[in-house]
Amino acid sequence: MIRIPSLTLCSLACTVAAEASSTIIVTAERGESPLAEAPVSVSVVPEAAIVRRGGAWQASDWLRDLPGVAVFGTNGGFDGGVIAVRLRGLDQRYAAILVDGIPLVDGSAVDGTPRLQLISIPGLERVEVLRGAQSGLYGSGAVGGVIDYRTLRPTAEHRQRALASAGSFDSYGGELALTGPLGEQAGYAVAIQGLSSRGFSATTPADDGNPDGYEDDGLQRWAARGRLEYRHERARLYASAWYGRAVQEYDGDYPIDPDDGYSENRSTFWQAAAGGSLGNRQAGLDVDLAWSASDTEIHYRDSWNPGAPPTPYRSDLGYASLRGRLLLADCVRLALGGDARRDMAEIAPDFSEGVNQQGLYATVGWDDGRTIVEATGRVDYHGTYGAHPTGRLVGAWFAVPETLKLRAGLASAFRAPSLYQLYGQWPPFFVANPELKPETAWSYEAGIDAFAERDLSLGLTAFRSGVGERITYVDPDGWGPQPARYQNLGGTTRSQGVELEARALHPFTPELSGWLEGSYTHLDTRDVDGDDAPYAPRHAGSLRLGLIEQLGDWRLRQGLGLRRTTPYYTSPDEMARVDGVTLWDAVLGVSFREQWDFALRGENLSDERYLTNGTTGPAYSTPPRSFTLTVSARF
Numbered sequence: 001m002i003r004i005p006s007l008t009l010c011s012l013a014c015t016v017a018a019e020a021s022s023t024i025i026v027t028a029e030r031g032e033s034p035l036a037e038a039p040v041s042v043s044v045v046p047e048a049a050i051v052r053r054g055g056a057w058q059a060s061d062w063l064r065d066l067p068g069v070a071v072f073g074t075n076g077g078f079d080g081g082v083i084a085v086r087l088r089g090l091d092q093r094y095a096a097i098l099v100d101g102i103p104l105v106d107g108s109a110v111d112g113t114p115r116l117q118l119i120s121i122p123g124l125e126r127v128e129v130l131r132g133a134q135s136g137l138y139g140s141g142a143v144g145g146v147i148d149y150r151t152l153r154p155t156a157e158h159r160q161r162a163l164a165s166a167g168s169f170d171s172y173g174g175e176l177a178l179t180g181p182l183g184e185q186a187g188y189a190v191a192i193q194g195l196s197s198r199g200f201s202a203t204t205p206a207d208d209g210n211p212d213g214y215e216d217d218g219l220q221r222w223a224a225r226g227r228l229e230y231r232h233e234r235a236r237l238y239a240s241a242w243y244g245r246a247v248q249e250y251d252g253d254y255p256i257d258p259d260d261g262y263s264e265n266r267s268t269f270w271q272a273a274a275g276g277s278l279g280n281r282q283a284g285l286d287v288d289l290a291w292s293a294s295d296t297e298i299h300y301r302d303s304w305n306p307g308a309p310p311t312p313y314r315s316d317l318g319y320a321s322l323r324g325r326l327l328l329a330d331c332v333r334l335a336l337g338g339d340a341r342r343d344m345a346e347i348a349p350d351f352s353e354g355v356n357q358q359g360l361y362a363t364v365g366w367d368d369g370r371t372i373v374e375a376t377g378r379v380d381y382h383g384t385y386g387a388h389p390t391g392r393l394v395g396a397w398f399a400v401p402e403t404l405k406l407r408a409g410l411a412s413a414f415r416a417p418s419l420y421q422l423y424g425q426w427p428p429f430f431v432a433n434p435e436l437k438p439e440t441a442w443s444y445e446a447g448i449d450a451f452a453e454r455d456l457s458l459g460l461t462a463f464r465s466g467v468g469e470r471i472t473y474v475d476p477d478g479w480g481p482q483p484a485r486y487q488n489l490g491g492t493t494r495s496q497g498v499e500l501e502a503r504a505l506h507p508f509t510p511e512l513s514g515w516l517e518g519s520y521t522h523l524d525t526r527d528v529d530g531d532d533a534p535y536a537p538r539h540a541g542s543l544r545l546g547l548i549e550q551l552g553d554w555r556l557r558q559g560l561g562l563r564r565t566t567p568y569y570t571s572p573d574e575m576a577r578v579d580g581v582t583l584w585d586a587v588l589g590v591s592f593r594e595q596w597d598f599a600l601r602g603e604n605l606s607d608e609r610y611l612t613n614g615t616t617g618p619a620y621s622t623p624p625r626s627f628t629l630t631v632s633a634r635f
Contacts, residue, residue, distance in 0.1 A: 054587030054601030067499035076620030077202035087144030089525030094143035107345035112418035123191030133413035136392035154187025167628030208609035491528030576614030
């Protein structure tokens, strides 16, 4: 994913506090609300932040500097091989991932999560991350939180944006986005995006992850996305389509071979959606309908079975959502909603299953301008295990109006077993377990948000959560005669910690401004045996700062950033340990008349050799020092 749009003069002039108060988000309450009034822990990453960081190759990179969010590339290579996003130390299967409010899933995956490394999101404008248990609003899977990628919308005037990037490892990419009106009441937004990289070896025998000297594992990916909207007085209708393809090389075989030039993943994804809204501030109705599908073909060099054909994986999702809202009085509002989905998966030749899920929810809220309280209750019905209730109670109080906000919340959540966990078969080694129960969860948090009058915002949150009935893979005797299966564990996996987020944009003179973005997360995540949970470092954080100078029609910017992660384990038995790492990056940029932008980004400037996945034998590679040059224009 490559997005480095030009930074506008307006975004430079706005202070962080004003920016927060004017930003409208949709994920925190499943409807539009001001970011500054959110009674829960939520972060927003806009385009301007990605510009200041020097851009991003893929959508998951937008999440890397947020508190409580960890992004791991667990299988090496240019794109990380397998992207795992963890919220508050909990496994990726506990994060609900949406694109414009519509779930992004892969029913053919073992845990049902999407293969993020194979997906491009053209026209990405911002990301909203809602932390904590959120099944009361979003149903199954929203245990650790919700990640919602939001794409561009039609504009009142015709606008064009183009971008081209070139970088290390023979990497090239670009994006073209067009938006504008169609007559007086309709509009369009279209984006197309591509990426090609020679990459580097996904694995290496070197203990420090150095991939030099071995066969390169590249990546090719492209996607297109379009949206049409029609507006008439109090009504809005939309239709959208999304299509993408990807080819990802990796190192397969057993034992893993760094010079494997055969193994690769080939993936196709498409989605069609339609819906709209009707109403005004007093009452309204929102509808979304979508159908999405993915086909992934895994080519794997298998020395145990030479000549084995590739394995095809198919996933289909049908989705419908309906939400009604009503302002009962000046301070009281009501929302009633429901959603339904049909998940289907096929892994040839032995596995083809589907399941229905439906949910109904209601939210009652009080907002008198100083105090906000919301209570949500929901019941989900799963075609295999039946009904499951969840809920959420959150509140915020502006101790000092527009300056200091106190907030707190408690919630419950659940995750339904995936199709593979319920019905997957690989006899005699693995058998299905249709008796699995859903994983259950709870969370509570308390926080404070402070906004300085001109140029600073701070957010501090303390949280604690737990997951029960955790589903895990159990193999009683290794490769012996007793088959393996997924089972529910007793006990509770617990996660607790503190999150800190800071943003500042301060004008020193009329021509010179400085900016700062920082985050810190302290985690203590323990499994049912009291051991450290995998991929949950105790301390992680980032700090970015820079200068922006206006020189007539030209604008210069410089930025420096670092990320730090302390050691963590990659297995639940605390056997595979990964050392902590500090990574530096920098960006130099220049803009001309709000139309042209040039940026040079350097990553891992100290050429740190590090790992993200503890292994035995060949290690998964991580990127050495690299550089990217991006040219973008908008008209």
